[in-house]
Structures are given as C-alpha cells and as structure tokens.
Amino acid sequence: MSKNYTLKTRNVSFNQTNLVKHFQSIRDNAEQNLGGIVTNADDILDLKDFLSCFYSGRDELKQHFDLDNCEFYVDYPPKEIRNRNSKKMFLY
Template identity: 40%
Template structure:
C-alpha cells in the first residue's frame, strides 16, 4: 500500500496529512464560496491556499503561471457550459482573462524547479517578515494587517536568475530534495546546503539595491 503523502501549503505553512484531507479542504472553500452573494473567494487565507495549490500541485501549474499573475487574480466559482455543478475560476484583474480549474484531479509529480522555488521561499521567510515590518513602519501601517508580495521580479523569476548565476540549470535534481520523502517543505540536499546563505544574500542585495518591487497588501 502506498504511503500517505502530506500536502504542504507554503504561504500559511499548513500541512494536510493526506491528499484526501487536502482535497476536502479545497472542496470546503468551494462550498463556502458558492454561498456568498457574489460567488467570489473573500477569505485571504483561502486565496493563499488556492494560489499555493495552483503553483505547487495543479497538473497545469506551469501553463497557468505563464498565463496569469496569480497574485493579481480574482478567484470565484461559476458553472461552466455543459456542466451542472460549480467549479473554481480565476480572472486577471487587469485584462479580464479567465479560465476554470479543477481541484479534484491533481497530483502529477512536482518538478525540481517547483520544489526549488518553494524551498527558497521557505528559506527567506524570516527576512521577508523583517522587510514587511520595515516597509509598514515607513508607510505608517500596522504590519500585522498586511502581507508582503513580490511584485517584480516574481519568485520564480528570481530563482531562475539565481540558477543562471550559479550554473545550476542541469543540476536541479541534485540540488533540492526529491518528491516522496514525506517532508513538509522541499529542502536543499547536503552538498548544496551552502546555497541557503547564497540565496539569502542574493535576495537581500536585490532589496538593498532597489532591484525588488515589494508591495504591502491588506489582509482580508
């Protein structure tokens, strides 16, 4: 019998012990949203979870991220043509581009690139928390009421640049932990653990040289 695979959501640092429990959580968001007057996902934690799902677990993750800036999308439920039930949709706030996405069929193995983006996001989480407090103080805001978002470059773009600098393109499968280890978050393999400090410095220097566009967004 296959061992249960935990599903980890990096933004809220929440782990579901099995795929079934994770699917139940996504279904609960769907059912909750269908009861809202405008059928839009309103709870910020639910939005975080849907973005993490699309980035890390959806079978068309790469295609969706190429077509949509997920942090600039509205999530809602609607009935697609020739289908009786509700499903999730996302719509770009700027160009109104939209598509539906399934939460019932997913689980293709995550790529090393996806794992590395998640890994580095986890590595700089404390640094981003400090930046959030600093920016909130500069803008006269309560940091507890805001989240810090990478506007430009996006997390994946930063990791791609880092990979190029360190000539890692053909080594990603050696750099980051493989799937199936039941770890909550991907981690750097022993021979490449030094990259944690390298990426922290890389991200810090981007911020110090005004090469990061960061934005505080209100928590819903």
C-alpha cells in the same frame, strides 16, 4: 501511503483526503458569496499555493494568469474560455 501537501505560505499540511475536504470547504463557502467569489484571505493563499506548486498545469497557468493579482470564483466551467488575459480564476 497518502501523499502529504504543504501549502507554504501558511505552512499548513494536509494528506490528500484532507486537502480535498479543505478545497471542498473553500468551494462551499464561496458558493454562499455573491457571484461565488472566494473572499477568505487564508483560502486565497491556499489556492495560490496549490495552483503554483501542485497543479499539473501550473506552468501554463502561470503564463496566462498572475495569481497575485486575480480573483478566485467558484462556478460551473464555461463551454469555452474566451479571454485568456482575464484576471479571474474559476474553480471547477
């Protein structure tokens, strides 16, 4: 049986397959924007919810990033993350 994920802020639920499709759609939309920035307000809420509730590295992530005060970008991963105090979140 597939696990269900509920993104609390918008109270939307996805099975694992549809959640992946949803995040692929967020990525595809952001790639169309200048600099790969995620601009859709609902997409930003969904990313914040997923990262704060389901992401395996959420505790470390919360130590280094304030998800309520950062921007989300789609980009290829840098070879090295140089500034952990950055307010930019990259989706790889």
